[in-house]
Amino acid sequence: MNRPLLASILVLAAAATQAQAASPIGGATMPRTPVQSDALGPKSDPTPTVAEAVARTQIEKSGYTSVRGLQRTGDGTWRAVARDPRNAPVAVALDNQGNVTQAR
Structure with missing residues (x-):
């Protein structure tokens, strides 16, 4: 094979490879959008305990949504991050008597 023919074959093969990577049907070759983090933090465990589910329900009944990071403190108080009615985190x-307050 002569060199100009081999060079043109390599150029065509490289161009075909680049065209394939830009294909909208490329699947794994398409750039993926980055995963955006949630301002409230990671979602809770998919299998909560009964006590955690009750605490989450009490907080949601008080007008909050998207309850995340629910944890029980040593004195029995539940603390979490949620969205208020204005949608602000x-x-x-949640204390032992069922009172929900904004923590500071």
Whole structure:
């Protein structure tokens, strides 16, 4: 084979490879959008305990949504991050008597 023919074959093969990577049907070759993090933090465990589910329900009944990071403190108070009625992230606390307040 002569060199100009081999060179043109290599150029055509490289062009075909680049065209394939830009294909909208490329699947794994398409650039992926980055995963955006949630301002409230990661979602909770998919299998919550009964106590955690009750605490989450109490907080949601008080007008908060998207309850995340629900954890029980040593004194029995539940703390979490949720969205208030204005859709702003706030820290909330649920005490032993069932009172939900914004934590500071």
